[in-house]
Amino acid sequence: MTAGRDLSLPPAASIREVGPRDGFQNEPETIATADKVALVNQLARTGVKRIEVTSFVRADVIPQLADAAEVLAAIDIPDGVSRSVLIPNERGLDNALQLRSRFDEVGVFLSASETHNQRNVNRTVEQSSIALERVIARAREAGLRVEAVISTSFGCPYEGAVDHERVLAIARRLTEFGAQEIAFGDTTGMANPRQVRAHFEDARAALGTDVELTAHFHNTRGQGLANVLAALQADCASFESSFGELGGCPVPPGATGNIASEDLVSMLHEMGVQTGIDLDALLDAARAVRAVLGRPLGSHTLVAGPIRWRDSTGG
Amino acid sequence: MTAGRDLSLPPAASIREVGPRDGFQNEPETIATADKVALVNQLARTGVKRIEVTSFVRADVIPQLADAAEVLAAIDIPDGVSRSVLIPNERGLDNALQLRSRFDEVGVFLSASETHNQRNVNRTVEQSSIALERVIARAREAGLRVEAVISTSFGCPYEGAVDHERVLAIARRLTEFGAQEIAFGDTTGMANPRQVRAHFEDARAALGTDVELTAHFHNTRGQGLANVLAALQADCASFESSFGELGGCPVPPGATGNIASEDLVSMLHEMGVQTGIDLDALLDAARAVRAVLGRPLGSHTLVAGPIRWRDSTGG
Numbered sequence: 012m013t014a015g016r017d018l019s020l021p022p023a024a025s026i027r028e029v030g031p032r033d034g035f036q037n038e039p040e041t042i043a044t045a046d047k048v049a050l051v052n053q054l055a056r057t058g059v060k061r062i063e064v065t066s067f068v069r070a071d072v073i074p075q076l077a078d079a080a081e082v083l084a085a086i087d088i089p090d091g092v093s094r095s096v097l098i099p100n101e102r103g104l105d106n107a108l109q110l111r112s113r114f115d116e117v118g119v120f121l122s123a124s125e126t127h128n129q130r131n132v133n134r135t136v137e138q139s140s141i142a143l144e145r146v147i148a149r150a151r152e153a154g155l156r157v158e159a160v161i162s163t164s165f166g167c168p169y170e171g172a173v174d175h176e177r178v179l180a181i182a183r184r185l186t187e188f189g190a191q192e193i194a195f196g197d198t199t200g201m202a203n204p205r206q207v208r209a210h211f212e213d214a215r216a217a218l219g220t221d222v223e224l225t226a227h228f229h230n231t232r233g234q235g236l237a238n239v240l241a242a243l244q245a246d247c248a249s250f251e252s253s254f255g256e257l258g259g260c261p262v263p264p265g266a267t268g269n270i271a272s273e274d275l276v277s278m279l280h281e282m283g284v285q286t287g288i289d290l291d292a293l294l295d296a297a298r299a300v301r302a303v304l305g306r307p308l309g310s311h312t313l314v315a316g317p318i319r320w321r322d323s324t325g326g
Numbered sequence: 327m328t329a330g331r332d333l334s335l336p337p338a339a340s341i342r343e344v345g346p347r348d349g350f351q352n353e354p355e356t357i358a359t360a361d362k363v364a365l366v367n368q369l370a371r372t373g374v375k376r377i378e379v380t381s382f383v384r385a386d387v388i389p390q391l392a393d394a395a396e397v398l399a400a401i402d403i404p405d406g407v408s409r410s411v412l413i414p415n416e417r418g419l420d421n422a423l424q425l426r427s428r429f430d431e432v433g434v435f436l437s438a439s440e441t442h443n444q445r446n447v448n449r450t451v452e453q454s455s456i457a458l459e460r461v462i463a464r465a466r467e468a469g470l471r472v473e474a475v476i477s478t479s480f481g482c483p484y485e486g487a488v489d490h491e492r493v494l495a496i497a498r499r500l501t502e503f504g505a506q507e508i509a510f511g512d513t514t515g516m517a518n519p520r521q522v523r524a525h526f527e528d529a530r531a532a533l534g535t536d537v538e539l540t541a542h543f544h545n546t547r548g549q550g551l552a553n554v555l556a557a558l559q560a561d562c563a564s565f566e567s568s569f570g571e572l573g574g575c576p577v578p579p580g581a582t583g584n585i586a587s588e589d590l591v592s593m594l595h596e597m598g599v600q601t602g603i604d605l606d607a608l609l610d611a612a613r614a615v616r617a618v619l620g621r622p623l624g625s626h627t628l629v630a631g632p633i634r635w636r637d638s639t640g641g
Contacts, residue, residue: 171635277549282521
């Protein structure tokens with residue numbers, strides 16, 4: 012549409028689709044393995060280049076993902092699409108490594124806030140860091156790319172503000188352990204665009220240009236895509252989102268979690284930021300998961316449909 | 327939270343609450359006059375300084391607002407809160423002027439796209455412009471402030487792209503007629519932040535500094551607050567929104583319309599942009615309209631609650 016001479020944005024952005032892990036994990040009823048496999052296969056043919064497929068967690072803690080090995084073994088993913096699994100601890104890594112050839116990346120995580128980390132994994136942040144050093148090293152030795160996610164990077168529902176320097180210090184340490192990508196998670200949707208812009212500028216300065224910086228925003232108060240815009244303006248060009256707006260941290264119950272991949276792709280494409288994703292194909296995948304779940308989903312573009320520019324000046 | 331040294335935003339923004347007109351008009355069942363009056367009175371005590379109270383339209387066309395005169399006569403609004411009514415034509419102005427002391431501003435409107443204007447008011451854009459010249463002049467003579475809304479400023483669901491220069495030419499003409507405020511409406515949620523930033527920069531250059539420029543965004547594809555951020559960065563500091571996320575143009579059916587006032591206020595306050603509005607009081611008003619309507623509403627902050635920064639560094 013418009014040239015946008017004054018909004019400096021990266022020409023392209025990378026999107027990791029986290030619905031198959033973050034979304035399916037948060038569904039009250041476990042999705043059938045065959046449905047998961049079909050949905051992941053469909054997502055992998057939308058042009059998305061990264062998919063978080065599942066997580067090797069304890070089945071008694073998260074029964075929704077008890078079929079991690081089966082899903083990983085069964086999916087049929089085109090070359091060039093990176094398969095990621097989330098790893099909570101060394102035991103999870105051991106289990107995942109039995110299927111080493113079936114994935115390309117691991118995600119590891121801890122929280123920036125002590126209280127959130129304690130409630131999430133029953134460890135101090137220091138204990139989690141020490142454990143992650145070994146998990147990251149072993150994943151790297153196995154030839155895997157490592158993304159480290161820092162939850163509650165922009166605020167904690169229990170503690171409130173999270174010290175910005177503390178977040179950057181945790182990030183620096185994780186890169187020293189060998190993480191090639193740091194994702195900053197706005198776990199309960201407390202981030203605002205002003206904070207996001209400063210955060211990513213500081214993170215780039217603190218961590219250098221060899222580390223990929225990723226933004227994982229939630230749409231808890233409707234501000235998810237505004238935070239994406241602010242991150243783009245700080246030259247962050249890597250995002251995580253979920254098809255259909257599945258998943259995320261439902262705090263409080265009923266609240267929206269992840270930003271919808273369809274809404275993210277729609278906005279990026281409209282601004283001329285390329286993703287390689289076919290929005291219509293992605294919407295088909297979102298419709299497919301809606302059919303499996305049998306309920307309305309939070310994605311706006313799924314309801315409204317993509318923008319159609321009908322005349323010759325349209326994009 | 328964070329200083330945000332690189333995100334230049336205005337220190338304060340003005341919000342016009344349009345729910346009592348734009349929201350109530352779009353409800354399938356007409357809201358009782360007493361409920362409308364109570365809700366407007368409650369909104370007027372949240373700190374919001376502008377409320378679009380109703381519209382003087384034909385009762386057979388929009389029966390939901392057939393009680394415009396009764397509502398205007400009954401509301402009890404504190405000093406300093408501006409009462410606005412939407413006027414479709416000269417006959418509507420005649421009817422409104424019978425209650426001249428009961429309001430402060432009028433809104434008039436036309437569409438930038440021919441097809442949308444034809445479908446909305448059954449006139450060409452030129453016919454609408456000619457009619458508005460007289461309505462604006464008479465409203466100004468009556469001592470009223472005039473806002474002119476240009477619908478489909480960022481795209482038309484029927485025609486696709488809308489020529490940017492055409493929108494600016496319409497805006498210039500409306501200011502020559504006497505409109506002191508021009509609102510650019512993203513009627514079906516086609517605007518993107520890059521376009522919005524360029525648009526408001528150009529509009530300011532084209533229209534000068536005496537005219538108030540207002541942004542009326544829809545959240546049709548989840549991008550409403552991202553467009554707000556882009557408008558703020560182009561020094562637009564006036565917005566229209568609706569409590570509870572009521573109203574707006576439901577194209578297609580089920581799609582989200584207006585941005586929610588609560589979500590807008592939450593994001594602005596978190597960024598340090600002042601509005602004068604008490605977010606908790608606004609959420610009370612949104613809860614009140616939800617109780618009247620008896621259904622869930624689209625506002626995110628209404629579900630999630632406001633952000634609570636619990637420690638001493640919180641905002």
